[in-house]
Amino acid sequence: MKRFFSNLNFTVGFTMSLVVVLAAVLSLVWTPFDADKMNAKNRLQGPSWTHPLGTDQYGRDTLSRVMTGAVSSIIVGLVTVAIGLSLGVLLGLASAYFGKFVDEVIMRISDLLFGFPAVLTAILITSILGPSMINAMLAIGIFYIPVFARLTRAVAMTLWEREFITAARAGGVGEWTITWRHVLPNILSPLLIQGTVQFAVAILAEASLSYLGLGTQPPTASWGRMLNEAQTFMSRAPWMAIFPGLAIAWAVLGFNLLGDGLRDTLDPKMVRMR
Amino acid sequence: MKKIILAMLTFTLLIPAQQLLAQTPKKGGSLIVCQPAEPPGLDPTANTAAAIDRVVFSNIYEGLVKVKRTGEFVPGLATAWKVSPDGKVYTFTLRKGVTFHNGEPFTAHTAKWNLERSAAETTKNAHPEYFRGIEKIETPDDHTLVVALKDVDALFIAHMAEGDAVMLPMKGHENAASQPVGTGPFRFVAWVRGDRVEMVRNEKYWNPELPYLDKVTFKFIGDPSAQIAALKAGDIDVIGYIAAPEQASEMEKDKRFKVFAGTTTGEVIMSTNNKRKPFDNKLVRQAMAHAIDRETVIDLVMFGYGTPIGSHWSPSTPYYKDLTGKFPYNPEKARELLAKAGYPDGFEATIKLPAIYSYSRRAGEVIADMLGQVGIKLKIEVVEWGYWLDRIFKQKDFDLTMIGHVEAWDIGIYANPDYYFQYDSQEFRDAYAKALKAPNEAEKAEWFGRCQEIIAEDAVNGYLFSAPSLPIMKNAVMNWWENYPTIALDATEVWLDQ
Numbered sequence: 048m049k050r051f052f053s054n055l056n057f058t059v060g061f062t063m064s065l066v067v068v069l070a071a072v073l074s075l076v077w078t079p080f081d082a083d084k085m086n087a088k089n090r091l092q093g094p095s096w097t098h099p100l101g102t103d104q105y106g107r108d109t110l111s112r113v114m115t116g117a118v119s120s121i122i123v124g125l126v127t128v129a130i131g132l133s134l135g136v137l138l139g140l141a142s143a144y145f146g147k148f149v150d151e152v153i154m155r156i157s158d159l160l161f162g163f164p165a166v167l168t169a170i171l172i173t174s175i176l177g178p179s180m181i182n183a184m185l186a187i188g189i190f191y192i193p194v195f196a197r198l199t200r201a202v203a204m205t206l207w208e209r210e211f212i213t214a215a216r217a218g219g220v221g222e223w224t225i226t227w228r229h230v231l232p233n234i235l236s237p238l239l240i241q242g243t244v245q246f247a248v249a250i251l252a253e254a255s256l257s258y259l260g261l262g263t264q265p266p267t268a269s270w271g272r273m274l275n276e277a278q279t280f281m282s283r284a285p286w287m288a289i290f291p292g293l294a295i296a297w298a299v300l301g302f303n304l305l306g307d308g309l310r311d312t313l314d315p316k317m318v319r320m321r
Numbered sequence: 322m323k324k325i326i327l328a329m330l331t332f333t334l335l336i337p338a339q340q341l342l343a344q345t346p347k348k349g350g351s352l353i354v355c356q357p358a359e360p361p362g363l364d365p366t367a368n369t370a371a372a373i374d375r376v377v378f379s380n381i382y383e384g385l386v387k388v389k390r391t392g393e394f395v396p397g398l399a400t401a402w403k404v405s406p407d408g409k410v411y412t413f414t415l416r417k418g419v420t421f422h423n424g425e426p427f428t429a430h431t432a433k434w435n436l437e438r439s440a441a442e443t444t445k446n447a448h449p450e451y452f453r454g455i456e457k458i459e460t461p462d463d464h465t466l467v468v469a470l471k472d473v474d475a476l477f478i479a480h481m482a483e484g485d486a487v488m489l490p491m492k493g494h495e496n497a498a499s500q501p502v503g504t505g506p507f508r509f510v511a512w513v514r515g516d517r518v519e520m521v522r523n524e525k526y527w528n529p530e531l532p533y534l535d536k537v538t539f540k541f542i543g544d545p546s547a548q549i550a551a552l553k554a555g556d557i558d559v560i561g562y563i564a565a566p567e568q569a570s571e572m573e574k575d576k577r578f579k580v581f582a583g584t585t586t587g588e589v590i591m592s593t594n595n596k597r598k599p600f601d602n603k604l605v606r607q608a609m610a611h612a613i614d615r616e617t618v619i620d621l622v623m624f625g626y627g628t629p630i631g632s633h634w635s636p637s638t639p640y641y642k643d644l645t646g647k648f649p650y651n652p653e654k655a656r657e658l659l660a661k662a663g664y665p666d667g668f669e670a671t672i673k674l675p676a677i678y679s680y681s682r683r684a685g686e687v688i689a690d691m692l693g694q695v696g697i698k699l700k701i702e703v704v705e706w707g708y709w710l711d712r713i714f715k716q717k718d719f720d721l722t723m724i725g726h727v728e729a730w731d732i733g734i735y736a737n738p739d740y741y742f743q744y745d746s747q748e749f750r751d752a753y754a755k756a757l758k759a760p761n762e763a764e765k766a767e768w769f770g771r772c773q774e775i776i777a778e779d780a781v782n783g784y785l786f787s788a789p790s791l792p793i794m795k796n797a798v799m800n801w802w803e804n805y806p807t808i809a810l811d812a813t814e815v816w817l818d819q
Contacts, residue, residue, distance in 0.1 A: 085690045087617045104567070105621055105687065178703060260676055265686050265701045279545055279565045279679075 050312055057308020063301025067294075071117035080108035082115040083266045091284045101286035103276065109286060112268040113294050119180065119269045120298060123253040123262075124246040126184045131191025132242060136234075138192065139199025140226060143207065154200070157193035165190045166255055173261040180269075183262040187252045191245055198241055202234040236313040240306055247302035254295050270295045346800065350817035351536040354810055355548055356561040359541040362498035363512065365484035366439060369447035371727050371808050374484035375561060376518055376539045379811035381422075382487035382503035385413055385432065385466075386478055392637055392806035394478050398427060398488055398504060399466070408473040408760050413466040419527045421490040422508045429460035435488050436468070451480035473758040475765050479730045484808060506532040506813045516541065533816035545679075552578065552793060558817075559794040559801060561810040565679060566624040572793050582626050583790035583804035584637035586729035589627075589680060591672075591688055591783030592722045596743040599668055600720065606780035608658035610648035612695040613688060619786050622683040626789040632773040635787040637806050638729050640769040644777040644784075655695040667696020670720040674701065675709040681723040684785060688723070714741045725788055727808060732772050735781065744781045 051057050074082070080098075086106035094101045100109035142150040169186035176182040206212060207230070215225050256262035257271030265272065270291040277288035360372040365382060379387065387397035399413040419427040438444060440452035454474050459467040470477060480486060493502045501509045504527070507520035518539045522532055540557055542548045545565035549572065551557045562585075563569055573580045591613075599605045615629040628636050631644030659667060674685040682703060689699035699721070704712075713719045719741075726734075736753045738745035752775055756768030777784070790805040797818045802811060 083690070085621065085687060087620050090621070104683075105690070174705070260703055264703060265682075266689060279567055281546070283567065283571060 051308065054308045054311050056304045056311060060301050060304025060306070060308050063297060064305050067117050067298045067301060068121065070114045071121050074111070074114035074118055078108075078111035078114050080111045082107065082111040082268050091280065091287075093284070094286055100290045101284065103273070103284070103287050104280060109273075109290055112273060113270070113290055115268040116270045116273060116291065116294065117298070119257075119263045119267065120250045120253060120295075123180070123184050123187065124249040124302075127188040127191055127249040127252075128242050128245050130184070130188030131195045131245060132238065135192045135195025136199045136231075136238065139196040140203055140230070142196065142200040143203035144222070144226060150200070153196065157196055160190060160193045166252060169252065169256060170259065170261060173256060178261040178264060180263045180267070183253060183256045186256070187249050191249075194245060195238065195241065198237055199234055202237055203230050206230050206233055236309075240310045240313065243302055243306035243309055247299045247306065250295065250298050250302065346533050346814075346816040347818060348533050348816070349535050350533075350819065351538070352534050352559065352798065352812060352815060352817065353538045353540055353557045354559045354561050354812065355540045355542050355551065355557040356810065357541070357543050357545075357548070359515065360518075363501040363509070363518070364489075364497035365487055366435075366489060367445040367447075367498060374808040375810045377501055377503070377505075377509075378484040378487065378807075378809040379505065379813060380507045380537065380809070381501045381505045381509055381520060382484075382489070383505050384481055384483070384486045384488060385415075386482040386486075388482050388807035388809075390802055390804060390806070392639060392804070394482050397482070398432070402478070408758075409470045411468045411470070411477065413468070415464040415466060416527055417464055419504050420525055421493075421504055422502045422523060423490055423493050425490045425492055427488060427490075427504055428463040429466045430463070431491055432466050432488060433458045433460055434491055436486075438489075439486070446485055448480070448483070448485045451483070451485060473760065475757045475759050476730055476733075482807065483728075507534075507537055532813050534812060537812045539810075549793075552795070555795075558798050559792060561792055562805070563791040563793060566622075566626045566789070566791060569626060569791050569793060570624050577796060578793055579796055579798070580793050581790060581801070581803040583792075583802070584628060584635065585727070585788050585790050585805040586635050586638060586807065587725045587727040587788040588630055588633055588635055589684060589723070589725045589785045589788055590633065591684070591785065592719075592724055592742045593782050594717060594719055594721070594741075594743060595745070595781060596717075597720060599662065599664060600670075602662050603779055604658050604662035605664065607648060608655040608662065608695065609692060609697065609783060610780040611651045611655035611658065612692050612697070613783055613785070614650040614691060615645065615785055616650075617691075618684060618687050621687045622680055623786065623789065626791055627786040628789075630784045630787050632777040632784055633726070633732050633735065633782070634769075634773045635729070637787070637804055640766045642770045642773045644773060647777050648780065652695050659696060664696070667698065669698045669700065671700045671702055672721040672723065673704050673709070673713060673719050674723050675706055676703045677706045678725065680725065680788070685723045688783065717741050717743060721783075727788075729807065732769070732776070735772070735776050742782055744776070744779070746775065746779065749775045749779075 084107060089102050089106035090104055092098055092102045098108050100113060102108055138153050142153045172186035173182050212225060212229055215229055253262050254271035257269040258275045260275065263269035263272060273291035274288055280287050356375055358372040360376055361370050362368050363373060363377050365373045365378055383397050385397055385399040386394050389395045398416050398419060400416050401414045403412045415429055415432065421427060436452055436455060436458060439446040440449055440455060454470050454472060456469045456471045461467065488504060489497055490502050499512065506523050506526045508523045510519040510521055512518045521536045522534065542551060545568055548560050549568050552560055569580050572578050593600045593606060595601060619625060619627045619629060629645045631647050634641050672685050672689060674682045685701055689701055692699055713722050733753060734740045735744050736750045749772060752768055752771045756765060756772055759765040759768050792801060794801055799816050799818050800814050
């Protein structure tokens, strides 16, 4: 553990991400105000002791909404990475293990998916399926499959050529056992690094989709939607845009630094190269 | 609040009136008007889109009857009309010396051809029913048009004053959607798709005094922030009607601009599917009516601009009856009624909101919050306009939605049980038929009032507010309309003080 915290990127990233996670967890049991409760008398108030981040056009407390918004972001991050990881690793391993035709098909489909601009296709998918958080997660998650599939395949292929695998094979261990016992544990760290980075990307993607009205639906708070709503109030109530904007920047930066830190620590070769 | 709005209204109404008295209109100048939606075509007799009327109606095209700023019907291309004692025959005296922009003279024959064209089986007119009540049309001379109706129609003149009843020339009407030719004060010059429509003064206009302006350009800017930016930068002179009221309250503070908080014919309502459970239960609908606080809705959604309504009738339309007190805001009463209807713990439903209208999205969120407080949990679904038109308007697949009905005199939609909110009431149909056949003003007022009462009592839809006109303009723009009793951005009498 000490190894991790001696890395500045990791320490900063970990702390920033922890703040986001804690805010989200806390919001499940407590927020300063009911995040969805409207109050006509309190609308568009600037930051004050009662409302540290001000209120929005319906008089809802921005701090409470930013906290609740963290839940949407984290759920989207977790689910999309889970979709990408589970299917991506499976396909990547299959690709590496079977090679030839299977590899060819899986990789060409991946290329095809890579060929589409991710956000644009996500917009297409949510337009067809209807805007909702679940569809947004599905749309983003699908694009993560080839990312993880390629990574898994690349690392697994090099592993298969390594001596300890050959040794295991010589010792009569079956191919499946080799895959589960020797290959998979060894690709965990690159997957963890990639997963953290993709987590940050998912937060950004969810914000983009929600900003366009295709992600999280009202009244559930989401940072992207808050930005969208704040647009016409920019000159009057800038806090409505500034705080959700900062929240997005904070979370994305945090998880990216965390990913960087993990890479620096788990992949010593990279450090030496620097 | 109502008083404040009224005070604001009278105040804003007074300013231009005083200025008008003090100054005589100046001729010349070019005016750039901005509106959010680009029209799908420029022929109001072939498409229902209000964006078309806002550009061309009264500017390029005119009808027999015109709507005055105060909402009364005044001569347009007809200088006078007489109604026979049985109320079935209208004799129009047509204006002399009127020519279309292409030189074609406007006569009784042109008028007859226009009315018959709109009633024909093959017509593209969005409201052929306006014309199908006509039995026959006679033209004793070039300037007299005798229209005999099959039955008394109290709204015949009102319909003749709509954009759907404008006069097109017999030659060249085929291209009206892209090359409009009318009799109006402005002549069409160009339509740069995606950007603007340009028109210039009609030198041969039948009223030699008008128009004052040399040129009018309609510019299409969808984003409300971009509209304000363009106005501040001087790229446009008028925002015809505003999409985001929060901008208007900002602009009121700016001394360089004028904001008019006038009335319109539009009613913003929470449309309710009257055939779907539990909304088929009158008690449930009345409970919802009690759960809605209109003043707060207007505050939160429209920043205080707008007038509360209690039925499907705008205060700017004649025969208006104030029914806002029928179901006063009372959450306790709402819960009681829900319990009586068999929903003591409330229920869940979905409200679908068209994404293109910000007032609708916002009102939906506010209403969801209000109904939530009496136990009705609304799931909000924001949908695209195409989806709305198809799934909600055509296929009636919805619980609740939120929309503005902009046409004046449109209470007749409640007589159609197939209309998207599927209200079926013989009592209403009878009252509406009586209103249409009312021989005199007193009976018209009585029966149109009764129509308003019946749908208010049945709480067919959630009646929220009448939309404000909210034009914003430079101080130099004079004589712009404050109230919008008809769907038009009429620049005929507008002039520039510069």
